[in-house]
Amino acid sequence: MPIRAPRICGCGKAVPPGGRCPCRATADAERKARFDKTRPSARARGYDSDWKSARIDFLKAHPLCRCGAPATVVDHIKPHKGDNAIFWDRTNWQALCRHHHNSTKQRLERRATQGA
Template structure:
């Protein structure tokens, strides 16, 4: 089966096989992510405390299937991002059970595309 042609990198000027990433681009991405992570409050500061852990486990005991794919749910996701709003954070109508792949993949991608960020 034929593969796509190699491509010229706009960052380093080198030629890279289709599907591979330029080492400079990878490093640049890591640096950008590190800067972003330093600005982000800790999980505790965002409301994910022992109380959240207890309540989310209780929620998953009742709603154990992922809302998107039907697999075993492992996380409680906020349907509408709470963005620090404690009332929305604790509103169970805003919670949904998701498996890790659905939460980390499709849901995060959807939130990045959402205009109301």
């Protein structure tokens, strides 16, 4: 079976197939740090003690993710973007396992914002 050749990063370094150049990893970390400095706290975004209680009640009523794993995250199907009406609309909530929330759901949201 043929082996793919390394690719050349914009910085000029050879990167093995499936790998990431250290310069890209550093740039990504810096970009994320800049974003986190401007992002409001979780409490400022509405995730307070009221949310914690509602989340626990919702997970008791919906204990499983769609994959059958135990649900640990209450996800907003339609992103609320600070809108309290959408934030508290329980028909907009879904129970997900951490894997599906942090990978699948986030990937779908990135695609939606890039296409808009």
